[in-house]
Amino acid sequence: MIIELLEKIFSWTSSNKSGKEAKQRLKLIIAHDRIGLNPEALESMRRELLEVVSRYVEIDPEETELSLESDQRMTVLIANLPIRQVKRFPKVRTPES
């Protein structure tokens, strides 16, 4: 049920320009209600989150799609990330490093 809803969300955000075979993708959604996180902090958090993801999978930056939506209740950031390949030995950042 949840997966079906998510597929709806991503088929809207994906441009799917040429009808060619869909790439493998990783999707990241950050949604918050009125928690008072300012746009700069959200942008900075988004950058750090993508930096984490990119240590695990190789993202194609040219085809990365980012969108930001908001209404009175919620702000939603959606990242649709085409994956070139999964890194076999991701650099795990421990809390001490």
Next chain:
Amino acid sequence: MIIELLEKIFSWTSSNKSGKEAKQRLKLIIAHDRIGLNPEALESMRRELLEVVSRYVEIDPEETELSLESDQRMTVLIANLPIRQVKRFPKVRTPES
């Protein structure tokens, strides 16, 4: 449209036990199709992503809800994070640090 779908997703995942006033929340969804990311790497990535978020907002760990769903096409990790407060001066981790 997307926001309405997300609210459906989160009203399903939220336990909403007592009918009391909803807390401020930040929601994180990571979805991927068959990219071959193994469960250990996904768990490790999830931990690192939450570590990034917790540098920006103070999360209530006792009421954090995590769920993992998958079908043949997609694996979806959903984190529903109650926010105690937004940190006014988040420790931004630069690529050099």
